[in-house]
Amino acid sequence: MKQRTKTKIMISYIAIGSNQDDPIKQLALAICAMDKIANTSMLAQSSFYYSTPMGPQDQPDYVNAVVKIKTNLLPLKLLDKLQKIEISQGRIRKKERWASRNLDLDILLCDDLIINHPRLTVPHYGMKVRAFVLYPLFEIDENIKLPDGSLASQLLTKCDLSCLTKICPIDHVNNHTKPITLNLSSNVIQKK
Ligand code: ROI
Numbered sequence: 001m002k003q004r005t006k007t008k009i010m011i012s013y014i015a016i017g018s019n020q021d022d023p024i025k026q027l028a029l030a031i032c033a034m035d036k037i038a039n040t041s042m043l044a045q046s047s048f049y050y051s052t053p054m055g056p057q058d059q060p061d062y063v064n065a066v067v068k069i070k071t072n073l074l075p076l077k078l079l080d081k082l083q084k085i086e087i088s089q090g091r092i093r094k095k096e097r098w099a100s101r102n103l104d105l106d107i108l109l110c111d112d113l114i115i116n117h118p119r120l121t122v123p124h125y126g127m128k129v130r131a132f133v134l135y136p137l138f139e140i141d142e143n144i145k146l147p148d149g150s151l152a153s154q155l156l157t158k159c160d161l162s163c164l165t166k167i168c169p170i171d172h173v174n175n176h177t178k179p180i181t182l183n184l185s186s187n188v189i190q191k192k
Helices: 023-035 075-088 131-140 152-156
Strands: 010-018 040-045 048-051 062-071 104-110 115-117 120-122 164-167 181-183
Touching: 010 023, 010 075, 010 131, 023 040, 023 062, 023 075, 048 131, 062 131, 075 104, 075 120, 104 120, 104 131, 131 152, 131 164
Parallel strands: none
Antiparallel strands: 010 062, 010 104, 040 062, 048 062, 048 164, 115 120, 164 181
């Protein structure tokens, strides 16, 4: 395991998901809150996407996005900050696995680090097979690679993109009650 104990500037990608309590607002608030984390700055933000639930189907669709940040925080300190944001937005951890949630902030990548800690696994354990994570990541950086060398664009060719619908990036800020959608099912891993 590569470990980092001294602070240094690190690039990290965070996945955001919500399917409760006005998900678009949850994502927008979380991005504002992340932007305010000390020693951290927002470098890029993907569009927002509606995505059909992975796991139990008797729950609302999710809204997902990914952000790219630059931070001086160590990964576990960053995790603390993200969990604080989840709690401040009303997240209650349920016993049920894969239950609905009003906000999930998952660290996907921290530079090229591999972290196996009881509190944190990086790269995120599910990211290689989750279109709702890989596609927004690819939107931010179409050449992005995981520490094992796998390309997000390559991993995406094995994912079903029909579960994703892009929400117009401007609309999600101004008029999120009437999102304009773009069906991605015919998208052949090409950036629009
Ligand atoms: N499904 C989708 N589409 N998006 C998510 O963010 C998400 N998060 C989860 C589970 C329950 C696995 N399903 C999801 O934690």
